[in-house]
Amino acid sequence: MTPADMDQALELSPRAVRPSWRDRVLRGLIGALALAALIAMAVDVGVTPTALAAGSGKLATFLRAMIPPNAGGELVRIVRALGETFAMAFAGTVLAAVAALPLGVFGAKSVVPQPLLHFGFRRVLDMFRGVPALVWALIFVAAFGLGPFGGVLALAIADVPGLAKLYAEAIENCDEKPLEGLRSAGAAPPVVLRYGLLPQVAPLMASQTLFFLESNFRNAAVLGIVGAGGIGFELEERIRIFAFDEVAFIVLLYVVCVAVLDTISQRLRARLA
Template sequence: MPATATAHVDIDRYKRSNPELFSRPLTQRLRDWSLWLAFAAAVLFTLWWIDANPMRIVNGLSKLGVLVRLMVPPWPGDGLWEYCYAMFETLAMAFLGTIIAAVLAVPFGFLGAKNIVPNWLFHFGLRRFYDAFRGIDGLVWALIFVSAVGLGPFAGVLAIAVGDVMVLGKLFAEAIENVDKKPVEGVQAAGGSSPHIVRLGVFPQVFPVMMSHVLYFFESNVRSATILGIVGAGGIGLQLSDRMRINNWQEAAFIILMILVTVAIIDNICRRIRARIIEAGRA
């Protein structure tokens, strides 16, 4: 008998002796089909709920075409230097908010790490505290702080800082929990105290990861600061909102291009710095 025929016979015999390995049970197939049907039903119900229909899309695209034609050519008018100042204000908001959040997140990260504070009740309560703050969007914080401290970039800085501190604290805690134990044990063997263990055994390992997270959040906050300005937190977003409100679409288009170019430059710079930090951490 040829080798291929023998192999075929062996496979058939194996299928007969182990049918569960070659075909899923009926209950499992019914469960999978039920999940897919529930997913499709949820999508269809959501589309019906928001009244999504092809005619609304067609009408929206036609109106969008009119706006795009009104935006061409982009033109700064007499407000070029005003827009540049507002752009720097937006960058300052993102920078200060990120720095404040990062500094405050470091102690929260160490407190939230299981290998630093092993008390499970404290750890559980602190993590739920993080989750409560992370559930509030930065735009909501901006509205709160605009009402509390008034219009301007200070409200934007506070919104970014408060919105990011708990997210960074959670990320820092996860990085601290995954440190290599050998440097920590080396500091302990040398007679180091708890502060020495944290400063010499843990922090040098997690610092590159922390900086990588901080740079990523700074990139994101440059974009977020634009949106925060629309609700009164100052910066280029406020200028964009004003130009849209008076239907000055050419200047609005110029501001949008400024934002895109600035975000692209910041992303490129931060990506290069992150790559250097990661390489230095691996070395």
């Protein structure tokens, strides 16, 4: 739009281009209320200039203690903990995928076309999906003791609802023609699922599962801090004894591993797409 067009539009309908004084006052009030609410919430949770100033000195001390990063003679132990974290993420993802596959089939509208049953099933999945993996880890560590087993169960239980929902959506969006062809030929439902449905949705499901593996490798480190083993346990132990140079080494090594895993996963998912 040229300046001449703007001038003409302003002459024809001033309110369409320039808001009225009432609109400006209303917007100002909304902005002021939003700012006041933000300040009130910040003060309520302790985010104040005084608190920031008091903690900045300690933070600077911690950062200086991290330089240079040092393995502290525990490189083998740290690498083994990283491997344990990946194994925890991999096992949790595989268990979640195995459990989510039949749930995804059952939750797809094209497979189970009963609205009431479908609605109830989705709401149950949403309820379980609302519980984070950290809460499941606290429960399973308390039940089964310290170690990666509780972390594997926590990741699996936390991932099942999300994967089942994605699998169900993938099944609902698949092409129905191959399925109808198999049904018209008299194929049994398991045969229809095996040869008509899975070949269509398997690449997308594999891509979604790889994405969850990436996420679980990051989540597994957090679960280790609450006793689920792996690199998170090693990290928490060194923070507790103020070995911040070793903390920096672990964090840097972990970031490199996450970047490598993300790159590999992205390339695999690009090939599956």
